[in-house]
Amino acid sequence: MNTLFTDTRLYDGAHAYVARYGGALLEWLDAQPGERILDLGCGTGDLTAQIAAAGARVQGADVSPEMIAEAQKKFPELNFFVAEATAIPAPEQPYDAVFSNAVLHWIPDLAPVASCLARILRPGGRFIAEFGGIHCCDAIYGALEAELTRRGHPVRRPCHFRPLSRIAADFEAGGLRIERAHWFRRDTPLQGPDGLRNFLRMFCHAYVDDLPAAEQAEIFAATVEAARPKLLQPDGWHADYTRQRILAVRP
DSSP, X not given: OOXXXXXXXHHHTTTTHHXXXXXXXXXXXXXXXXXXXXXXXXXXSHHHHHXXXXXXXXXXXXXXXXXXXXXXXXXXXXEEEEOOTTOOOOOSSOEEEEEEESOGXXXXXXXXXXXXXXXXXXXXXXXXXXXEOTTTTHHHHHHHHHHHHHXXXXXXXXXXXXXXXXXXXXXXXXXXXXXXXXXXXXXXXXSSTTHHXXXXXXXXXXXXXXXXXXXXXXXHHHHHHHHHHHHEETTEEEEEEEEEEEEEEOO
């Protein structure tokens, strides 16, 4: 898993909705006092802190050193560490639960993630996650990929929006059983007049990182114009998110 996000100010500012919407997933987690919980892909730690507030003994892990540094700065009383989702160090005691918000769609192969989770969870331990569902942000990615193709550039989508059948197969191969799942649409307002441009800067830079800065700006500007008829509403820009939630258990 590569380090995708380094701009903590943009993440906590224009895209604070990632953690805000993820808060609803805490109901699925139902953290209990004293439980050992890992927040996998914790970003800058806001949801980790909410899990700790429930009385759980929580740690946060993220692949981005920048995100972990900001999380530790914001919540010095909590324990954060840098780790890949497929290589979480074995804890002193197995975790009762692993929580993950907006992470799995950035990982190409979920079976090794499930194997890692099965290794660090106790028998009966649970994994609760929300991530991009199939058809997530089709209007945004479709406009961007059409512009890249028009310019003769290869399209290398960094995110992976899978049907539930594929997710379930990968998790079962890794040693976990999905017991609950829910796919839903979530229209998401983006902040400010540059909402869509900031979305592209935050989540789509991997498409264009190897191109000159001037051309990157041109591609993003063209994408904004192409997406305008579908995504600009009277109250501003919206993203056409879909989400997938799962609860999986180690047998």
